[in-house]
Amino acid sequence: MAPRPPPIHRLCVRILLVSFVAAHRLVPPCSGSFYDFPFPAAGKRHDYRDALAKSILFFEGQRSGRLPPGQRASWRGDSGVSDGAAAGVDLEGGYYDAGDNVKFGFPMAFTTTMLAWSVIEFGDSMPRDERRHAAAAVRWATDYLLKTLAHPGVIFLQDHDCWERPEDMDTERTVYNVSAGRPGSDIAGETAAALAAASMVFRDDDPGYAETLLASARKAFEYADTYKGAYSDDPDLRAGGCPFYCDFNGYQDELLWGAAWLRRASKDDTFLQYIQNNGKTLGAEDSSNEFGWDNKHAGLNVLVSKEFIEGKVLSLQSYKEFADNFICTLIPESSSPHITYTPGGMLYKPGGSNMQHVTSISFLLLTYAKYLSKSSHTVNCGDISIGPVTLQRQAKRLIIC
Missing domain, CATH: 1.50.10.10 (Glycosyltransferase)
Structure with missing residues (x-):
């Protein structure tokens, strides 16, 4: 079930x-191929x-x-x-x-x-x-x-x-x-x-x-x-x-996810070694275009790749490659097999509550774009190279949809 x-x-x-x-x-306005569908009419802005x-x-x-005394939702008790x-x-x-x-x-x-x-x-x-x-x-x-x-x-x-x-x-x-x-x-x-x-x-x-x-x-x-x-x-x-x-x-995935956040928060090399030594056996390279409460792999790879992108831990290059593979599944122009989109441009995965995928993946797109924007790195998707502006644009398109 x-x-x-x-x-x-x-x-x-x-x-x-x-x-x-x-x-x-x-974030530049959308333009070209996949992005050629309407934004809100002039004068209508999302608040x-x-x-x-x-x-x-x-x-x-x-x-x-x-x-607490400062509770703003006063209708609750x-x-x-x-x-x-x-x-x-x-x-x-x-x-x-x-x-x-x-x-x-x-x-x-x-x-x-x-x-x-x-x-x-x-x-x-x-x-x-x-x-x-x-x-x-x-x-x-x-x-x-x-x-x-x-x-x-x-x-x-x-x-x-x-x-x-x-x-x-x-x-x-x-x-x-x-x-x-x-x-x-x-x-x-x-x-x-x-x-x-x-x-x-x-x-x-x-x-x-x-x-x-x-x-x-x-x-x-x-x-x-x-x-x-x-x-x-x-x-x-x-x-x-x-x-x-x-x-x-x-x-x-939760073992790696927990270790990754402990590494980020503490800078303790023990957790870095855990990630490096256990990534393969715990499935860091598992391919998935999903990120949510039950599957953390995509978020894990984006999070861990930050240290490689910043040039601090070059041994984490594989996590950057795993994150790139995930990102490429979200880019329609990529030659990689990618996730399904509706005719209007909404990311779509079969099953209930599709917005869980749209929102969590949009967050990862923006976060990865932030990491990339502070470096010379891009995302290599076969014969095209994707930069942070494209990731920001894709995330904004998903939100507006």
């Missing part, structure tokens, strides 16, 4: 800065700043737990304040996944990673207030993720399914966890990535909190690498998480 279509708050995180950045960078503000505000509407009580732990907080009040650690951690990555790469382009609200959205998630790691040898991932107002919930809140006996390298690796990425968001404004996040990320990664396995291979966890949140793609 196909994975559950991602609820809207995971889509918002991936579109969060894409639209704003595309609109506020100097990207307003879209950005609403995307961040949406997170406040998804908050679980006791709401406290909910889920006793989450975790059934297992004798405190799991208050975090975000609901959708209207059924699920809190599930794996996709929530990916949401956190992507939101943090957005702030890291493009936060300087945001209005000051929105940058502050985005950091608060990251912290609401990381405060919860820290709780899931608070008990040695166990990582909690809560699940529940109840279609009602969260303020009115009176049914049992089921609690699941992974441990040495039933490993979950996927959830632990993604949690490590989320906490490591978030540590960079708070490094300047709250260095103590940033250090706590980074230390917890190391702890989560150590668990992921020591007790290898996918959480959905366990019968009890499979019953609670599947068919919607099974790990369809395996846990190997």
Whole structure:
């Protein structure tokens, strides 16, 4: 069975800065072949700043737990304040996944990673207030993720399914966890990535909190690498998480993804060596034109290639090549087999919730363009060479579509 279509708050995180950045960078208008279809009529402009503000505000509407005094979504009230009580732990907080009040650690951690990555790469382009609200959205998630790691040898991932107002919930809140006996390298690796990425968001404004996040990320990664396995291979966890949140793609990408973010956040050569030594066995070169909560390979390659592009770690050249291969599948003029587009120019993949692919891939296009723009590197797609302007243009076209 196909994975559950991602609820809207995971889509918002991936579109969060894409639209704003595309609109506020100097991106030439589309022209030529594939790009010859209409932009909005003259005088009609997309209000990207307003879209950005609403995307961040949406997170406040998804908050679980006791709401803070500065809560702007005033129509929401406290909910889920006793989450975790059934297992004798405190799991208050975090975000609901959708209207059924699920809190599930794996996709929530990916949401956190992507939101943090957005702030890291493009936060300087945001209005000051929105940058502050985005950091608060990251912290609401990381405060919860820290709780899931608070008990040695166990990582909690809560699940529940109840279609009602969260303020009115009176049914049992089921609690699941992974441990040495039933490993979950996927959830632990993604949690490590989320906490490591978030540590960079708070490094300047709250260095103590940033250090706590980074230390917890190391702890989560150590668990992921020591007790290898996918959480959905366990019968009890499979019953609670599947068919919607099974790990369809395996846990190997989350190990590399977690190590890559720990390398980025800590500059620790231990994680660089991990990436170099385990890339092949953990599937870094796996070809895929997908990037989302279950498949991190494309994002991993874009992230890791940054050090090679900057000329700092030449041994990571293969990750640049893997990232290029991914990018070439997105360029219609490329001779590589590429992803399908609708007649109007929208990236299309079969299955539910197509926008999850559009938004996440747009983000990678803009991020890779940013890395390339600070170097002489391009993307080699057979007989054509692609530069950062083309990647920016493609991302903007996808957003406007």
